[in-house]
Amino acid sequence: MDENCNRRLIPCCMNLEGGIRNRGLRMTIPRQLVAGVLDTADGYLSADEIYTRIREDYPGIGLATVYRTLVLLDEMGIVNRYNFGDGCARFIIAEEQTSEHSHQLVCEKCFKVVKYSDFVKDELDLFRRVESVLSEKHGFEINRHIVQFYGICPDCKEEK
Amino acid sequence: MDENCNRRLIPCCMNLEGGIRNRGLRMTIPRQLVAGVLDTADGYLSADEIYTRIREDYPGIGLATVYRTLVLLDEMGIVNRYNFGDGCARFIIAEEQTSEHSHQLVCEKCFKVVKYSDFVKDELDLFRRVESVLSEKHGFEINRHIVQFYGICPDCKEEK
DNA sequence: GTGTCTGCAAAGTCTTTGCACCATA
DNA sequence: TATGGTGCAAAGACTTTGCAGACAC
Numbered sequence: 001m002d003e004n005c006n007r008r009l010i011p012c013c014m015n016l017e018g019g020i021r022n023r024g025l026r027m028t029i030p031r032q033l034v035a036g037v038l039d040t041a042d043g044y045l046s047a048d049e050i051y052t053r054i055r056e057d058y059p060g061i062g063l064a065t066v067y068r069t070l071v072l073l074d075e076m077g078i079v080n081r082y083n084f085g086d087g088c089a090r091f092i093i094a095e096e097q098t099s100e101h102s103h104q105l106v107c108e109k110c111f112k113v114v115k116y117s118d119f120v121k122d123e124l125d126l127f128r129r130v131e132s133v134l135s136e137k138h139g140f141e142i143n144r145h146i147v148q149f150y151g152i153c154p155d156c157k158e159e160k
Numbered sequence: 161m162d163e164n165c166n167r168r169l170i171p172c173c174m175n176l177e178g179g180i181r182n183r184g185l186r187m188t189i190p191r192q193l194v195a196g197v198l199d200t201a202d203g204y205l206s207a208d209e210i211y212t213r214i215r216e217d218y219p220g221i222g223l224a225t226v227y228r229t230l231v232l233l234d235e236m237g238i239v240n241r242y243n244f245g246d247g248c249a250r251f252i253i254a255e256e257q258t259s260e261h262s263h264q265l266v267c268e269k270c271f272k273v274v275k276y277s278d279f280v281k282d283e284l285d286l287f288r289r290v291e292s293v294l295s296e297k298h299g300f301e302i303n304r305h306i307v308q309f310y311g312i313c314p315d316c317k318e319e320k
Numbered sequence: 321g322t323g324t325c326t327g328c329a330a331a332g333t334c335t336t337t338g339c340a341c342c343a344t345a
Numbered sequence: 346t347a348t349g350g351t352g353c354a355a356a357g358a359c360t361t362t363g364c365a366g367a368c369a370c
Contacts, residue, residue, distance in 0.1 A: 026324060026369050047360080062327040067360060083243040087335085088359060105294055105302070114298045119290045126286055130279045131309060134265055138274045139314035142265070146308045149291060154299035186344050186349060207335080222352040227335060247360085248334060325368070332361070342351070 019076045030054075030061055034069040035093075038079055043112035044090035084111065102146050107153035114153070123147065179236045190214075190221055194229040195253075198239055203272035204250035244271065262306050267313035274313075283307065 016035050017027050033054045038045065045053075051066045070091055073079040079091045080102070090111055103123060105114040127145055135142045176195050177187050193214045198205065205213075211226045230251055233239040239251045240262075250271055263283060265274040287305055295302045 024324090028325065028369070030326075060327075064328075064361075065326055068325085071361090081245055083245040085241060085243040085249060089245060105298060105300055107300070108303070114294075114300070116290075116294055116298070118293050118297070119286065122286055123290070126279065126282055130276075130283070133278050134274075134276055134309060135311070137278070138265060138276070139317075140265055140267070140274070140309075140311040141317055142309050142311035143268070144310050146306060146310070149294060149300075149302050149305045151295070151300040151302035151304075157299075157301055184349090188344075188350060190351075220352075224336075224353080225351055228350085231336090322370095323368105324370100326366085328364095330361105330363080333359085334357105335359100336355105336357070338355080339353095340351105342349105344349080345347095 016073075016078060019078065023076075025072075029058070030065045031069050031072070033058055033061070034066055035073060035078065038073075038091060038093045041092070043107070043110065044082060044084070044092050045111075046088045046090050048088070050091070084108075102144075102148075104147070105149045105151070107156055108150050109152055109156040112153050112155075176233075176238060179238065183236075185232075189218070190225045191229050191232070193218055193221070194226055195233060195238065198233075198251060198253045201253070203267070203270065204242060204244070204252050205271070206248045206250050208248070210251070244268075262304075262308075264307070265309045265311070267316055268310050269312055269316040272313050272315075 016032070020027050020031065034050060037050050037053050047063065047066050047070060050070075051061065051063045054061050054066070070079065070081070070089075074081050074091070078094055080094050081089050081091055083089050084106075092113065103116070103120060105116055106112070127147075131142050131145070134140060176192070180187050180191065194210060197210050197213050207223065207226050207230060210230075211221065211223045214221050214226070230239065230241070230249075234241050234251070238254055240254050241249050241251055243249050244266075252273065263276070263280060265276055266272075287307075291302050291305070294300060
């Protein structure tokens, strides 16, 4: 254990350690740190942002390790990767946001995410109907859908 | 005019030439070709795919020119840029798909797009309600939303 | 102790930029 | 003919890969 690391090492995503060990992999400090940073983030983070945050407490970490860990966590379904078109991928803890159904309100400036529960049932009802009609009509095998509202959050609005 | 170019030079997006000239810019063959390829595409294309298609008829074109033209067409609102997370941006002609409201059924393998008209009114009604509640509740200034269904199109399903 | 993981550096991709020549208007 | 545009090559940014030493179990 490394005394350079002050960050809390037990991320809330309890499936992390089990998932890692089930695959015959090892639980390491960098893996816990990457998951921990994402777990306490309130929005999407880029690999570099994760790297920078971890370095505050654990200066030895390498950016390549962050990337490798993100690939692993993505494959395990613990984080979701998303690309907003600003040149780098961004990551968010998966939680209840399943891979088939993602509804979010995202700030275009800071990538903060607000999860909302209003209308979720209405949305799902509508989307089930849309999916069944579309898949029948166009022969698509539909796997998932994305609903995202983009805007500027109160904090970023103030900054302007 | 270059006789190496056999491709039809008049893309359907008639606002192209006017928009270009209004900005004091010049109408050139590469610009017409990029717009033309996107205009006849049935889905999202990457810069490299556009470049490859143009080179069949106009071998002299440079990839940098394709990128520069895509930036221009994006700024003009003639094409929309989108990022599916596979490492490169993809482009589609804007048409009726406005920047505030985008509903699509996208093939995850070939990026073909099916535009659907079913439920569009239901979706818009619901989304207006969701937007007004969310913006009030969370203080967001909401600019646009995206609805995308992802799946495998009939052609790609067959190939498997 | 063994096999995995890490950090560093180098390589790989996609995209943008600089510059001399070319083409549009 | 005077800008603006183009193609090429180089540079930039993000991400992945290779490898020797370090670490988990």
